[in-house]
Amino acid sequence: MVSESELIGRLREFLRSSDLNTTTTTTVRRQLESDFGIDLSDRKAFIREQVDLFLQTEHQQEEEEEEGEDAFKSEQSQGSNSKVEEDVDDEEEEKPNHSRNGKKKNKERSNKLGDEVVKKRSGGFCKLCSLSPQLQELMGAPEMARTEVVKQLWAYIREKDLQDPENRRNIICDEPLRAIFCVNSINMFQMNKALSKHIWPLDSDDVVQVKAESKEKKKKQEREEDSDEPKRKEKRQKGGKSGFLAPLKLSDALANFLGTGESELTRAEVIKKMWDYIKGNNLQDPSDKRKILCDEKLKELFDVDTFNGFTVTKLLAPHFIKTS
DNA sequence: GTCCGGCATAGCGAGTCAGT
């Protein structure tokens, strides 16, 4: 049995030697599992907590170091605008604020686990992608992140003044844009959709091959689905469901809470109704949308004042009675 | 009445969460 202190020690060692731009809690857990040869899937919360703690202490250390440096710099640059102030300004005015809220919103959101902050910068939208020849011509680069493409595209639109004066959400396409979107004008909201045809994954040297492979894979999947379909149909007809699709008897308290008169619902349906209720009553903490602030009805049902949105299934568990 | 800030809107893909 591995002790917690051993786990913490190895975890910290691993984090210090890792690229935090790509490391996630799952990466950490897998590494520890491999190091100690044990299954840590039941220790996810613990690992997450320790990663948090590690990042917190690292951050504090950095701040202390910076404070030391700042004091040194301000001593050196007396009488003029110090570098320290410039740095702060730079951070606050990262760019002209065309969008009034987006940046702030994202800044607030990013104050979460360090692993989440960093991992998303390298994956998802920020993943480097290959561009179509038409898009390459406009962007002047063969590869770019989707977000960067959007940014540059808007810079181009503003530079050429291509927004429809009557409805500035519409973009009037010039020749290069027409070559990409194949229309004379396009709604800004449709632009991303149209763009996706010109942004390809970079996983392989040969994008065409990737596309062909994924097509083949999809076909295979469809074939498999087709062959399974009769079995699934039969299963559905028999009413055989499992997991989230299993119809569950609701506790009286939950049935009363939902107030629909139904005594049996699937887990997914209950969760959906629960979120509808939370949103309908504005019960999400504005500063952390995952945190739910219970009103009287919710307090009565769950017997807590607040809970994390992710734990809703856990809180609901005692209110489900399995039917045979 | 005007100004300002906050939020929603659309779309994309990958990943996370807890529990079954």
Add this chain to the structure above:
DNA sequence: ACTGACTCGCTATGCCGGAC
């Protein structure tokens, strides 16, 4: 493997409510 909701970045605009 699956559930539903959510986050991440990026953009401009419309609407709403609060402050002055």
